[in-house]
Amino acid sequence: MAHPIFYRTIKIDGLSIFYRETGPKDAPTILLLHGLPTSSRQFEPLFARLSDRFHLVAPDYPGFGHSDWPEPKKFSYTFDHIAETMNHFTEALGLSRYSLYMHDYGGPVGFRMALAHPEHVEALIVQDAAGHNEGLGANWKTRREFWKDRAPNESALRTNLLSLATTRTRHVGNDPSVERYDPDLWTDEFYFLNQPGQAEIQSDLFYDYRTNVESYPKWQAWMREKQPRLLVIWGKYDLS
Numbered sequence: 001m002a003h004p005i006f007y008r009t010i011k012i013d014g015l016s017i018f019y020r021e022t023g024p025k026d027a028p029t030i031l032l033l034h035g036l037p038t039s040s041r042q043f044e045p046l047f048a049r050l051s052d053r054f055h056l057v058a059p060d061y062p063g064f065g066h067s068d069w070p071e072p073k074k075f076s077y078t079f080d081h082i083a084e085t086m087n088h089f090t091e092a093l094g095l096s097r098y099s100l101y102m103h104d105y106g107g108p109v110g111f112r113m114a115l116a117h118p119e120h121v122e123a124l125i126v127q128d129a130a131g132h133n134e135g136l137g138a139n140w141k142t143r144r145e146f147w148k149d150r151a152p153n154e155s156a157l158r159t160n161l162l163s164l165a166t167t168r169t170r171h172v173g174n175d176p177s178v179e180r181y182d183p184d185l186w187t188d189e190f191y192f193l194n195q196p197g198q199a200e201i202q203s204d205l206f207y208d209y210r211t212n213v214e215s216y217p218k219w220q221a222w223m224r225e226k227q228p229r230l231l232v233i234w235g236k237y238d239l240s
Contacts, residue, residue: 003051005044009066012089015075018066019059019089020044023051028122029095032058033086035104035128037167037189037202039065042103057098059089061109063201064192071197077204079105079212083112090120099123099229104170105205107131108212111219114228123229128238131223132216137240147210158199161206164190173237 005022020040030050032043040058047056060067061082062075075081086109090098099122102110107129114121130136136144146157160166168186172178192198223230 001052002048005047005051010089010092012085012092015062015068015070015085017059017062017068017085017089019057020047021055021057022047023053023055025055027053027055029055029057029098030101030125031090031095031098032056032101033103033106033110034058034060034064035106036170036206037064037162037193038104038170038185039189039192041065041188042185043101057093057095059086061086061105063198063205069195069197069201072200072204077201078208079108079112079205082205083109083116087113087116096120097122099125101125101127102129103127104129108209108215111215111222115219115222118226118228121228123231125231125233127233128235128240130212130216130240131219133213135240136213139240143206143209147207150207154203157206158203162193162199162202167193169239173235173239175237 003022003024005020007018007020009016009018011017018040020043032040032046034040034042039060043056043058050056062085063069063077097120100110100114102124104127107126110124111131114124142153142156142160146153164186167190171186172181175181193202
């Protein structure tokens with residue numbers, strides 16, 4: 001039987017961090033880290049399936065969902081900084097052992113968390129999150145140009161990354177069974193993306209994505225050395 005979902009907020013490093021929580025607290029914990037431009041809401045379908053067996057905690061990063069959105073001059077939107085905030089979040093909740101469910105942006109956030117505090121991590125579940133260059137396909141050409149030279153490529157990047165069509169594609173890919181997808185998910189995300197300050201926040205964070213590519217060898221070496229329990233899932237219809 002599915003457990004009720006609780007919608008909570010906690011102060012972390014001066015920011016209000018929103019999170020969803022469900023399942024018995026004495027069950028194994030899974031920390032669910034969302035992707036771009038989503039929020040913890042993306043995991044609600046999993047909550048119904050897993051909350052009878054697991055304690056599930058899904059935060060919204062700063063700049064996402066219902067967490068605070070400080071302007072970039074007041075908060076450095078980098079994956080290092082978000083991972084640090086998420087580590088402080090787990091400490092504040094008293095989560096000492098958990099499996100990391102890492103989707104999309106959750107990959108680079110989660111790998112940083114795992115390398116910083118491997119003693120907390122029981123297992124890794126990696127869904128559609130690249131950890132090697134081969135995982136970045138043709139769709140990344142515009143994005144790589146943005147990393148090389150930000151100013152002249154920022155407009156194209158925003159069109160590529162933050163449009164309604166791209167937001168929808170991140171959910172359905174090229175799956176022919178589009179009727180299986182709730183359109184509220186991407187329309188709600190697109191609403192958030194169109195709020196004041198979001199374009200700047202997401203552009204800053206995506207510019208920092210280049211540091212993830214630079215970190216792939218380090219993450220790979222860590223996995224080879226530590227041999228963590230690992231489940232890797234890549235969607236059949238993911239266009240990345």
